[in-house]
Amino acid sequence: MSTPPVLTTVQDGVGTITLNRPEARNALSMDMRPALAAAIAQMRDDAQVHTVILTGAGGAFCSGGDISSMQDPSRTGLTFRNGMRQLHQWFPxxxxxxxxxxxxxxxxxxxxxxxxxxxxxxxxxxxxxxxxAVFGRIGLVPDLGAMHLLPRIVGHQKAKELVFTARTVDAAEAQQLGIVYDIVEDAAALTEAAQTLAQRFGQASTAAIGMAKTIMNQSFESDALTIAELESYAQSMCRGSAYHLDAVQRFKAKEPLRFDWDKLK
Structure with missing residues (x-):
């Protein structure tokens, strides 16, 4: 039996998706793509999962697309286009x-x-x-949403520099650019840090976080009035939730809230 290209686990409310082609530094092969799509859907639909960790096996996260598949002479421009469109069906x-x-x-x-x-x-x-953003080294443009996401994280000018030069950025510079949230020493510390951060969301309202995330993800493309309307809708949904009503009762009774980030440190 072949080794699955993507592994999933769920433990204590934390779902983990592991890219599992360490021999290829977890390059995104053709069989890995539907497996990754299925893993994302699994985490989305599992009500017990409150946080998701995405990682790679064997000392690599993901080295990019599988270049060996790019050398297939039978694949036409339309074939590649259809493949890219399939990626964009699940990446969002x-x-x-x-x-x-x-x-x-x-x-x-x-x-x-x-x-x-x-x-x-x-x-x-x-x-x-x-x-x-290595694409330029082989005469390609960034894909899989990079040209949408990168400018929003690092700014337009810096994104152009990273794309045009296709240079490598280490962890320290990536943190300065806003790509990296935190840096740890090694793989063992990385696993522990990811689990610790994930567990800190264990008592948060997944619904409230989810709706806030959805709205903020639209904030660059939407005007202020549209965002305000989305806020109004989301807030009305949250106000009637059991989570919020419990939090109000706890506040009135001077009891600890279920979720207090400062006290989790």
Missing amino acids: DLVNLEKPVIAAVDGPAFGAGLSLALAADFVLATRRAKFC
């Missing part, structure tokens, strides 16, 4: 997953791997993590 599900998503990056996050990291809400990285 990751970007807009209404749960906190943590990318735990060890080693390279290149090309499509960079896009996968950018899709997360928080990126944790080891000191040997590397980020690169």
Whole structure:
């Protein structure tokens, strides 16, 4: 039996998706793509999952697309286009997953791997993590949402520089650019840090976080009035939730709230 290209686990409310082609530095192969789509759908639909960790096996996050498949002479321009369109059928599900998503990056996050990291809400990285919009080195343009996400995170001018030069960015610079949330020493510390951060959301309102995320993900494309209307809708939904009503009762009774980030430190 062949090794699954993507592994999933769920434990204590934390779902983990592991890209599992360490021999190819977790390059995004053709069979990995539907497996990753299915894993994202699994985490989306599992009501027990409050936070998702996306990581890679064997000391790499994702080295990008599988270049060996790019050399197939039978694949035409239309074939490649259809393949890209299939990617964009599931990638928005990751970007807009209404749960906190943590990318735990060890080693390279290149090309499509960079896009996968950018899709997360928080990126944790080891000191040997590397980020690169590598496409320009082989005469391609960034894909898998990179040209949408990268300028929103690092700014327009810096995004152009990273794309035009296709240079490698280490973890420290990636943190300065706003790509990386925190840096840890090694793979063992990365696993622990990702689990610790994920568990801190365990008592939060997944619904409230999810709706806030969905609205903020539209904030660059929407005007203030549209965002205000979305806020009004989301707030009315949250106000009637059991979570909010419980929080109000706890506040009135001077009892600890279920979720208090400052007290979780």
